[in-house]
Amino acid sequence: MRLCPALLAVCMVAGCSRPESYTPLPTAYPRINTYADSMASAALTGLCFDINAEADTSRPRHDWLNIAYPRYGATIYVTVRQISSPDSLAAAIDARIERMALNLGERKAEMTEFDNVHGFRCRLLVCPDGGPVPVQFLAFDRKGSLLSGTAVLHGSSEPADSVFPIVESLGKDAAAILNSLR
Secondary structure, three states, rough: OOOHHHHHHHHHHHHHHHOOOOOOOOOOOOOOOOOOEEEEEEEEEOOOEEEEEOOEEEEEEOEEEEEEEEOOOEEEEEEEEEEEOHHHHHHHHHHHHHHHHHHHOOOOOOEEEEEOOOEEEEEEEEEEOOOOOOOOEEEEEEEEEEEEEEEEEEOOOHHHHHHHHHHHHHHHHHHHHHHHOO
């Protein structure tokens, strides 16, 4: 089948035309190179748990572990307390829950509560829209062990869609800490 040259020219011109109005695309943010899902064991005042094997760690005190994520510009600060009386444990849990609410401020968070297989009651707060403290968690057992953690973004925490992959990754690592806590 043969097309006439005039028809071919019209088709080419129609295919190359541009719309009258141009709408710019929204700003795109670079993809974050997330850390691998490989885990390593860590111990802190009698408790063991899994952390991301690629993260950097430091111990400013015997009961404190800093898990740094340089690529993210974030650190998860983990502390452990051993509390002897049930009343003191309840008071410490209430104080930690109040601190978590204050850190959250007006932001909304997704909360997950569960008991892990080693008998720890766990609570995880993840604020999907970021903020300076997007991930917080705590866990305790009947023996008086209280573990708490806070992920802090050291750089800009806005806009939410640019930090969402970081928050999601930190939330997964916090859940791994809680699930493996023993």
